[in-house]
Amino acid sequence: MNRLDLTRSPLGMSLLRGRWPQFLLRAVTLAGFIFTILAGLFGSVVGSHNFAIIFVWVAWWTALKLVFIPFGGRSWCAICPIPMPGEWLQNGGIMRRRGGAGLGLGKRWPKALKGTWMQAGGFLLIGLFGAVTLTSARITAIVLLFILALALVLSLLFERRSFCNYLCPIGGFTGLYAQAAPVELRVKDPEICAVHEEKTCYTACPWGQYPLALKTSANCGLCMECLRVCPSDNLAVNLRPWGSDLGPKTKPRLDDTFLALVMLASALIDSAVFLGPWGQLKQAAYTIGSAGWFIFVAAFLAVGLVILPGLYALSVRLAQGAEQTWSDLRKHLAYYSQVLIPLGLMAWIAFTTSFAFVKFGYVLPVVSDPLGWGWKLLGITRAAGVGQVTTFSLILQVVLLMVGLFWSSRVARRISASARQAAPLIGFSSLFTLAMLWLLIG
Amino acid sequence: MMRNEKLARWIVVALILMAVAIPVGGLWLKRSNVNVIELHARTPENGGWSMNTIQARVGQPITLQMTSDDVVHGFAVGKSDMLTWVNIIPGETVETTLTFDHPGKYTFYCTRWCGTNHWRMHGEIIVTGDGDPLPADPVPLYLQYHLDIDAPHLAKVIPASPPSAERGARFESMLPAYVTEEQTYLLNSPADLWQRLRQEPALADLSDMDIWDVVRWVWDKQTSAKSQSLGIKMFMALAAAAHGAAGKGDGVMVRGLPEMSHETMGRKLVRPPDFTDPHVLLGASPAILEGKIIRGGMGTGMPSWGAILSREQIRSIIGYLYTIAWDSIK
Numbered sequence: 001m002n003r004l005d006l007t008r009s010p011l012g013m014s015l016l017r018g019r020w021p022q023f024l025l026r027a028v029t030l031a032g033f034i035f036t037i038l039a040g041l042f043g044s045v046v047g048s049h050n051f052a053i054i055f056v057w058v059a060w061w062t063a064l065k066l067v068f069i070p071f072g073g074r075s076w077c078a079i080c081p082i083p084m085p086g087e088w089l090q091n092g093g094i095m096r097r098r099g100g101a102g103l104g105l106g107k108r109w110p111k112a113l114k115g116t117w118m119q120a121g122g123f124l125l126i127g128l129f130g131a132v133t134l135t136s137a138r139i140t141a142i143v144l145l146f147i148l149a150l151a152l153v154l155s156l157l158f159e160r161r162s163f164c165n166y167l168c169p170i171g172g173f174t175g176l177y178a179q180a181a182p183v184e185l186r187v188k189d190p191e192i193c194a195v196h197e198e199k200t201c202y203t204a205c206p207w208g209q210y211p212l213a214l215k216t217s218a219n220c221g222l223c224m225e226c227l228r229v230c231p232s233d234n235l236a237v238n239l240r241p242w243g244s245d246l247g248p249k250t251k252p253r254l255d256d257t258f259l260a261l262v263m264l265a266s267a268l269i270d271s272a273v274f275l276g277p278w279g280q281l282k283q284a285a286y287t288i289g290s291a292g293w294f295i296f297v298a299a300f301l302a303v304g305l306v307i308l309p310g311l312y313a314l315s316v317r318l319a320q321g322a323e324q325t326w327s328d329l330r331k332h333l334a335y336y337s338q339v340l341i342p343l344g345l346m347a348w349i350a351f352t353t354s355f356a357f358v359k360f361g362y363v364l365p366v367v368s369d370p371l372g373w374g375w376k377l378l379g380i381t382r383a384a385g386v387g388q389v390t391t392f393s394l395i396l397q398v399v400l401l402m403v404g405l406f407w408s409s410r411v412a413r414r415i416s417a418s419a420r421q422a423a424p425l426i427g428f429s430s431l432f433t434l435a436m437l438w439l440l441i442g
Numbered sequence: 443m444m445r446n447e448k449l450a451r452w453i454v455v456a457l458i459l460m461a462v463a464i465p466v467g468g469l470w471l472k473r474s475n476v477n478v479i480e481l482h483a484r485t486p487e488n489g490g491w492s493m494n495t496i497q498a499r500v501g502q503p504i505t506l507q508m509t510s511d512d513v514v515h516g517f518a519v520g521k522s523d524m525l526t527w528v529n530i531i532p533g534e535t536v537e538t539t540l541t542f543d544h545p546g547k548y549t550f551y552c553t554r555w556c557g558t559n560h561w562r563m564h565g566e567i568i569v570t571g572d573g574d575p576l577p578a579d580p581v582p583l584y585l586q587y588h589l590d591i592d593a594p595h596l597a598k599v600i601p602a603s604p605p606s607a608e609r610g611a612r613f614e615s616m617l618p619a620y621v622t623e624e625q626t627y628l629l630n631s632p633a634d635l636w637q638r639l640r641q642e643p644a645l646a647d648l649s650d651m652d653i654w655d656v657v658r659w660v661w662d663k664q665t666s667a668k669s670q671s672l673g674i675k676m677f678m679a680l681a682a683a684a685h686g687a688a689g690k691g692d693g694v695m696v697r698g699l700p701e702m703s704h705e706t707m708g709r710k711l712v713r714p715p716d717f718t719d720p721h722v723l724l725g726a727s728p729a730i731l732e733g734k735i736i737r738g739g740m741g742t743g744m745p746s747w748g749a750i751l752s753r754e755q756i757r758s759i760i761g762y763l764y765t766i767a768w769d770s771i772k
Contacts, residue, residue, distance in 0.1 A: 023450055031457035038465040045511050046533030094450040371465055373472070374507065374535030 003238040005188075007227070016224050016237055019095055022078065030081035033144065035370075040141025044372025050137040051370035054362045056144070057134050062356040064170070065348055073181030074174050077221035082147055083164050086155020087206060097229065098160075099203050106159040109166060115255040119172025120262045124304055126169055127266045128297050131273060131285035161206045164221065173263050175218040176256060177345045179245035179338075180407075184217045184238050185226070192234045201226035201235070211235060216245045218256075243407065246338045248415050254330060257337035261312060263344040264432060265304035267351055271439040275354055311428060312340070318424035323417050339412045339425050346404025347436050350397040354440050358387040397440050405433040481508045483515035483530045483552065486559035493565065496550075500571030503541040509534060516553030519567065521752035524675060527553045542569040544576040549749040555683040555695065561745035579753055583628060584733030591733035597633035597725030601654040604771045610659030613652065616644055621656075627664045631727040632657050632764070658768060664728075665761035673762030676755055684743070689717035689766040702742070711743040723767035731760045 006012040015021050032055075040052030047053040068076040088094050092102035126133065133139050151163035164171050187193055193212035201211040204225040211226040227235045272278070273285045284292030313329075316336050320326055368378035408429045409422070416422035472480065482492035488511065498504050508517055510532040518527040519540065528538050542548065552563035584591045620626050626635065639645055639653045648656075665673075678687065686692040691714035702712040715722045723731075735756050738746035747756070 019446075024453070027450075027454050027457050030454065031461040034458055035461035035464065038462065042465050042469060044509065044533050046509075049533030093447050094454065095447045371468060372509070372533050372535070373468060374509075374537075375468070 003184075003186075003236070003240050005236040005238050007233075007236055012237070017228055019228075022224065023094065025079040026081055026084055029079055030084055033081045033148065037141045037144050037148075039370050040137040040139075040144070042371065043137060045137060046372055047135050047137055048362050049366065049369065049372035051366050052137045052140050052144075053135070054359070054366040056140055058356060058359045059363050062352055062360070064174075065352040066356070069174055069177050069181060070345065070349065071182060072222075073178035073183045073217050074171075074221050075183065076174060077164065077171065078223055080164075082151045082168070083155065083161050083206075085148075086152045086163075087161065089152075090155055090160075090206075097204055098206060098225065104156045104159075107157055109158050109162050113166060115166070115253065116172050116175070116259045117255045118167055119169055120255070120259040122167060122169035123172060123259075123266060124262050124301075127269060127304075128300060129288065130270065131282065132288055134274075135286075160208045161221070165207060165219070172259055173344075173348075176259055176263065177341060178217040178220075179250075180243045180341050180345055181217065182240055182242050182244075183222070184214075184240055184244065185211065185220050185222060185224075186214055186236055186238060187212050188234050188236045192232050196232065200229045200231065204229040216250070218245070243342060243411065246341060246411050246415075250335075250338055250415075252334050252337050254334045257334050257340075258309075260337050260340035260344055261309050262304055264340060264347065265300075265308045267344065267347040268308075268432075268435055268439065269300050269303060271351055271354075271436065275351075276439065311431070315424035315428040319416065319421045322421040322423070335415070336412075336425055338415060339408045339429060342407035342411060343404050343429050343432060346400050346407065347432070350400040350404070350436065350440060353393060353397050353400065354389075357393050358389055361387045394441055398437065401433050401436055401440070405429055477503070478505045478507055481506050481517075483508060483510040483517070483556075483563075484512050485515075485557045486562045487557065488512055490563055491550075491552075491565045495565065496567045498540070498542055498567055498569045500542055500545050500569055500573050502571075503539050505537055505539045507535055507537050509536070513556050514554050515556050515563070518551060518553045520549035520551060520750045521755070524672070524679070527679075529554065540567075542567070544573055545569045545571050546575045551750055553679060558695065560683075560695075564749070579748075582733055582736050582748075583729035584737075587629060587729065589727075589729055589733065591730050591737065595631065595725040595730060596721045597631065599633055599636060599650075600720045600724055601651065601771055603651065605651070605654040605658035605768065607655070607659040607662040609652070610655030610657070613645070613648065613656050614659075616648075617656065618642060618644065621660060622663065624664070627660060628728050631730070632661060632724045632767075634727065635660065661764055661768075665758075665764075669758040669761050670765060672755065673758035673760070673765075676751070676759050677762050680747075681759070685714050685717065689763070691716045696743075699743075714742070714744070717763060717766045718770040720767050720771050723763055728757075728760050731763060732756055735759065 007016060036052045036055055039050055043050045043052065064076055086104075089103040090106075091098055092100055096102070133143060147163075147168075150167070154162045154167070190212070193199075196212075199210075199212065202209075205211060206223060206225060207219055207221050209219055211220075211230075214220060222237075224237075227237070273281055276282075280292070281296070284290070284296040287293055313333060316332050317329070319336065320329070320332055325332075364378065365380050368380040369375045370377075409426045412422040412425040412429070413419060416425070472478070479493070479496060481496075484490060484492070496504070496506075506517070508528070508530045510530045512532060514532065515530040516527055517530055517538065518524075526538075528536055530536055546569055548567040548569065550565050550567055552560060554560075556563065583589070621635075621639070630638070635657050636653055639656060640650070645653065645656075677685075677689075682693055683695045684693040693714075696711075696713045699711050699713045702715055717723055732753075734744065735751070736746065736748040738744040738748075751759075
């Protein structure tokens, strides 16, 4: 089998099973998160000189899109600080496992609110207010503070990681793209689970998953709690080929389809607004409440809720027509959404590349002077300038978008009955890739 | 288990305390240093200087820690040397330490064009304490001599070709005494002096061009290379945004404004006149120009520079203005 079990190595096992390595990382990210909020609230209003802006929207975002997700799937969720205060309270301690004495009402999340609908909506909302959020240190800090408080409150009302599962906009697309990522947590031998009555792995899982029956990596936050409690050491953390969760047997849902489409639309609009040469568009996106902004919102929602989904639905319909399987449009819309996953993943990597390399020069100076008050913690006296877009960066973006196109086309072929059936979906992917190419390079 | 839990809790608390201590501690340190004043520069539309009045004592240095909350600004105390001017870059902090030897009111202002209301970006430093106040500037010439600086002053005659001070120097021995007096320079325009010299019997044999050469020579004696250099720098830093780098009245800040004319005069903001038309400046005396610079107004958007520029700085600017006029004669 093409899986490499990291728990087979003693070092791997002790790092993954041990509570201390993960805890130390989480403690640091939590302190960093709080520092970021304070820097955003009290530091310089000039974004390029504020730790909050540079570290959230440049350093962390780039790490997330270029490292955490493509190489580790939902690996950020393993060390994310946002749910930690709530989870520690739920467990009754930092080193305690789930299920013992703790705080919280532990209610079930309402069924009607389950799924990734709210995460997709949340990400769309961020996009509508993105121009201001991404450039204002104060507003970034307020958003982070709000998320921290919300996660805490939800942890005290509902069971497990409700915020992470149903509300976190980052969690939404991280989970979506984790299906294409090269890391998974899976059961080694299902027979052992069949005779295990207690199912301790389910009790331990803060994500509410059934580790014994995990088929997709979308909802597993790689927290390793199940690994720690399994009496038979029956769980493996595997390195695997990219795109392993995508295939003919996968059954995506309609809300995942919607999320995938929102991610594609956001990539297009963000590229146009932030990287495009259209000053009026930037102005419209920035002046919230103005007539121009409402037009911008209407256009954004039109692309994200009507145009792109419409084109996608059309290509699905054509795919159905190719094999005369006309019935059950909903099922097919959901099924073919797998094609959108590698497409979106590579598009977001390309988009991030286009601004990250240029802005990375700000990272070190902002560590030396995080609040923009003239400090020299690292002894850096000269302020950073914005870097230049290099030919290398442009070529890299083209390559990344091409990889996305080929990969999604391969997935389309793999899950279709014939090449003729895959063709309309490849057409959709090509159109999207062309649009991204024009926006990023053209 | 208990020991692990305690240690873990301590680590979380310690790290969070560190995270909080850094900005809070930094804030506290800033506020506790009395002689350091934090000054934020913002465009006047955005609130202007964060402090409009700064208090200081004679002989006691104050340190201004400045940053900009929007665009590039600059800081200078009025009538100070250009070398002390400081740029204020958004997001960065720049420090300058000032010590005042005389009590009085000092104006500070923004030295970098930051928007249409840039010239309103002033503040005051009020210095109290022992000592003689700074000597006041002399009364401006236009007030001393009751000159109407708003009257039109187009020269009726201008040279047909570029005058040369070198050629004019040849006639030095023929000139009446008043020609080289400073008062003559200050109260006459080049065209005025030309008219007076044209009527001098002693100079009747000189050609019109010879007399222009003499006028040029007189004008050049009243300036110096150092003064010209200062004049250019000041003009470019403070005036070019409106008057244009060449003095044509086509600076960035006045694009779109109508030209000065009989109809627009006093009614709306207009473009400055074109200094490269020799009629404009050759018809103005240094006293008139000094008055315009000090008072401003004139029904145009010209700011008042009296509190900002020293008389010496104004003279060097005037010296450069005439250079623009002489150089624009073809």
